[in-house]
Amino acid sequence: MLDSGLDPAHLAQLLALPFMQRALVAGLLTGLLGGVLGSVAVLRQLSFFSDALGHSALLGISLGILSGLNPTLVLIPFAVLFALGVNQLAGRSQLPTDALLNIVYSSSLALAVLLLSRVRSYKGGIQQLLFGDILGVSWLDLGVILLLLIAAGGYLLLTRRSQILLTIDEPLAISRGVAAGWHRMVFIVVLAVVVAISIKAVGVLLISAFVVIPACASRLVSRSFGTYVLVAALLGAGCAVVGLLASGLFDLPSGPSVVVVQLLGFLLALLLAPLSRVARP
Amino acid sequence: MAEMILEVSHLTICREGSTVVDDVSFSLEAESDTALVGPNGAGKSTLVQAILGVLPRRSGQVRVLGHSLGARGQLPAAVRDQLAYLPQSIALRGRFPLSVAEFVGLGWERAGLALPWRGGRARRAAVALALAKVGGEALADRLVSDLSTGQLKRALLAFCVVRPRRLLVLDEAQAGLDSRAAEQFHGLLFDLRRSEGWTILQVSHDLDMVRRTCSGVLCLNRSLRCSGTPDHALSPAQLERLYGRGWVSYHHHHPGASRG
Numbered sequence: 001m002l003d004s005g006l007d008p009a010h011l012a013q014l015l016a017l018p019f020m021q022r023a024l025v026a027g028l029l030t031g032l033l034g035g036v037l038g039s040v041a042v043l044r045q046l047s048f049f050s051d052a053l054g055h056s057a058l059l060g061i062s063l064g065i066l067s068g069l070n071p072t073l074v075l076i077p078f079a080v081l082f083a084l085g086v087n088q089l090a091g092r093s094q095l096p097t098d099a100l101l102n103i104v105y106s107s108s109l110a111l112a113v114l115l116l117s118r119v120r121s122y123k124g125g126i127q128q129l130l131f132g133d134i135l136g137v138s139w140l141d142l143g144v145i146l147l148l149l150i151a152a153g154g155y156l157l158l159t160r161r162s163q164i165l166l167t168i169d170e171p172l173a174i175s176r177g178v179a180a181g182w183h184r185m186v187f188i189v190v191l192a193v194v195v196a197i198s199i200k201a202v203g204v205l206l207i208s209a210f211v212v213i214p215a216c217a218s219r220l221v222s223r224s225f226g227t228y229v230l231v232a233a234l235l236g237a238g239c240a241v242v243g244l245l246a247s248g249l250f251d252l253p254s255g256p257s258v259v260v261v262q263l264l265g266f267l268l269a270l271l272l273a274p275l276s277r278v279a280r281p
Numbered sequence: 282m283a284e285m286i287l288e289v290s291h292l293t294i295c296r297e298g299s300t301v302v303d304d305v306s307f308s309l310e311a312e313s314d315t316a317l318v319g320p321n322g323a324g325k326s327t328l329v330q331a332i333l334g335v336l337p338r339r340s341g342q343v344r345v346l347g348h349s350l351g352a353r354g355q356l357p358a359a360v361r362d363q364l365a366y367l368p369q370s371i372a373l374r375g376r377f378p379l380s381v382a383e384f385v386g387l388g389w390e391r392a393g394l395a396l397p398w399r400g401g402r403a404r405r406a407a408v409a410l411a412l413a414k415v416g417g418e419a420l421a422d423r424l425v426s427d428l429s430t431g432q433l434k435r436a437l438l439a440f441c442v443v444r445p446r447r448l449l450v451l452d453e454a455q456a457g458l459d460s461r462a463a464e465q466f467h468g469l470l471f472d473l474r475r476s477e478g479w480t481i482l483q484v485s486h487d488l489d490m491v492r493r494t495c496s497g498v499l500c501l502n503r504s505l506r507c508s509g510t511p512d513h514a515l516s517p518a519q520l521e522r523l524y525g526r527g528w529v530s531y532h533h534h535h536p537g538a539s540r541g
Binding site: 043045157158159160161164165168169170171172174175176177178218219220222223224225226227228 | 330333334335354356358361364365366368371372373374375376377378379380383384387388390392394395396397422424425450
């Protein structure tokens with residue numbers, strides 16, 4: 001029988017549970033992934049994009065449920081199409097991107113809720129879609145997240161020069177031979193796939209926190225690009241592990257627990273930010 | 282015959298349906314310093330960005346170091362390495378966690394895939410030398426978003442000088458600088474041009490500076506109105522044709538001889 005509260009015996013019991021072990025590894029990997037991609041996404045003003053994608057993903061999931069396919073399998077192509085569509089739309093339209101994203105995500109959300117209201121047999125419950133079910137992550141899900149982490153990490157490492165130049169100034173980047181349009185598109189697609197994969201664990205409402213909060217906290221205190229990405233990744237992973245343990249120990253919902261820990265990390269960074277400004281040789 | 286660094290022939294650029302640069306041809310000899318002048322909206326920045334491959338062109342040809350610029354702005358990586366661009370400003374929104382040394386290092390790195398730690402020692406040495414050449418050693422560990430306008434221009438110049446270049450394209454490099462800082466910046470640019478053997482194409486509004494330092498002038502107002510040496514191209518009659526009546530008398534009484 002499980003106790004609750006903070007004592008070593010309880011912690012040991014918790015860590016012995018296979019689903020808890022999977023959840024912790026999933027949190028660690030998702031946190032790393034969110035931190036690394038988020039550090040570029042935040043500088044490129046894509047915070048709202050990940051939020052909108054998370055909300056729109058509910059439509060992808062509903063389509064999956066309705067068609068009887070595995071929702072994750074439907075979600076990945078859905079996210080890629082969403083990313084490409086938004087990228088095209090933002091490039092051609094005269095409207096600001098945040099307004100466009102708002103239109104796309106609120107209409108996707110509305111359609112998703114309408115679709116789900118027709119599905120009476122759906123057992124999972126909307127609660128799990130909204131806030132995720134990190135305790136229900138399988139070894140297969142973990143494998144997919146790990147592959148994605150390797151692929152996304154490798155891509156960013158190898159194209160680091162292009163990614164930073166593009167984030168500073170597009171004409172400057174192009175003048176240095178960076179294929180701007182191509183890199184912009186690939187990054188958005190990678191971000192979309194990462195968001196889609198992480199949704200099962202974190203839920204559609206809070207997924208953008210994984211991308212945005214650790215990166216912003218790191219941005220406040222870092223004095224070079226290398227440390228910025230590293231701190232964002234470690235913060236993402238650390239907050240996820242601490243949040244999940246807290247959720248297990250005190251029997252709290254997992255996604256929100258992680259986000260609250262991220263918030264604490266962000267507040268800490270806010271306090272430390274003035275120190276990193278004066279610390280100058 | 283002198284080597285031609287940049288050859289532009291019959292270049293026409295359209296933006297949103299209207300022609301903003303019309304049938305422009307010129308070429309730049311090695312180690313020349315040419316100013317591109319003209320009123321606001323004349324298409325100067327557009328022309329420069331088309332030459333760099335940032336904006337598409339409608340028709341015409343651009344050759345950099347003898348290599349044709351592709352329709353979508355492609356140039357061989359070895360040619361790109363020898364071409365540098367100094368924009369009017371870079372718009373960094375909020376704190377940008379990139380140190381000046383890292384930024385200058387990006388100018389040293391070549392196009393294509395590479396691991397971040399490639400080049401290690403050679404890159405650090407090149408960055409330190411570049412910062413020394415622009416008098417920006419003290420900036421190395423500062424964040425690019427913490428720099429003043431003048432310091433940012435130095436960092437951008439270091440980004441250009443960190444690797445040997447042949448052609449430097451500047452878009453209103455003096456924008457945002459007060460007159461003292463602009464003077465310093467041009468002094469630095471002038472020295473580097475001679476020591477590095479750069480060919481320069483610069484968009485400029487400062488006709489006094491153009492008269493003093495440039496070897497050639499291109500007057501643009503959608504099409505090329507005149508070109509030649511500063512004495513010829515910036516004569517009162519030519520300026521009146523370019524900018525319209527009334528502008529010339531005002532600007533021509535500037536005391537250009539106030540510095541020794």
